[in-house]
Amino acid sequence: MKLYAISDIHTDFGENWNLIKQIDNYHHDGLIVAGDIADNLDVINKTFDLLQNKFKYVFYVPGNHELWIRNYKYNSLHKLNTIMNLCTSRGIITKPHKFKDHWIIPLLSWYDCLMPLNKNDIVESWADYYLCKWPLIDINLAEYFGSLNNQYLRTYEGNVISFSHFLPTVELLPNPKYLKFKRLPDVSVSTVLADQIKLIGSKIHIFGHSHINRDVLIDNVRYIQNALLYPRERRENSVNLKLVVDINE
Ligand SMILES: [Fe+2]
Numbered sequence: 001m002k003l004y005a006i007s008d009i010h011t012d013f014g015e016n017w018n019l020i021k022q023i024d025n026y027h028h029d030g031l032i033v034a035g036d037i038a039d040n041l042d043v044i045n046k047t048f049d050l051l052q053n054k055f056k057y058v059f060y061v062p063g064n065h066e067l068w069i070r071n072y073k074y075n076s077l078h079k080l081n082t083i084m085n086l087c088t089s090r091g092i093i094t095k096p097h098k099f100k101d102h103w104i105i106p107l108l109s110w111y112d113c114l115m116p117l118n119k120n121d122i123v124e125s126w127a128d129y130y131l132c133k134w135p136l137i138d139i140n141l142a143e144y145f146g147s148l149n150n151q152y153l154r155t156y157e158g159n160v161i162s163f164s165h166f167l168p169t170v171e172l173l174p175n176p177k178y179l180k181f182k183r184l185p186d187v188s189v190s191t192v193l194a195d196q197i198k199l200i201g202s203k204i205h206i207f208g209h210s211h212i213n214r215d216v217l218i219d220n221v222r223y224i225q226n227a228l229l230y231p232r233e234r235r236e237n238s239v240n241l242k243l244v245v246d247i248n249e
């Protein structure tokens, strides 16, 4: 099995939907989708249809866009639960999975963010702050999402490949002076995630969210982002799947 990675496919954009539709068939292979498919549940479901017709295995964690509730009548955590149940019912892999001597480990995450927000935390242009609704008060969202991984936190034998939507370290972002959106570090990084990646002994970690593609080694961990991006951000109108590893079965 060849294992490929992509993130931020945002298939609610017609151009992105068409690109994903055009991906060849990889019927013996697996694809990690590191969050941000869409916020609309119908689009998420139809995207799973497309991907499951092309790949033998689809691995997935939701991103922040999935937890927007503009078309959903309950809160963001309820929506998370709905999406995780949808994945289980249709065979999308959201739990640790072993292939030969490799473990593939999905990690749920959210950026460090204390609820309720105080005024200084509010980035008015950041959609999560008005499109997500949290049922809990006095909660650190990074810790809460991190706690959902607790059942999987142990050492694993073999090669560990983990993935999340958010970034475990700010080192994966460029210097803020090169960022168009200066507050991006405030809404991207989970320090809880960094501890968890260390604990499970991950050697490769796939992430998404920042829409800044990377393939870099930091402290012996290879970090990869391969975001499809928004149509306006892309130079070429094509999908490049990133080959992460070839696991001989
Ligand atoms: Fe995204």
Ligand SMILES: [Fe+2]
Pocket (backbone or CB within 6 Å): 036, 063, 064, 065, 165, 208, 209, 210
């Ligand atoms: Fe995101």
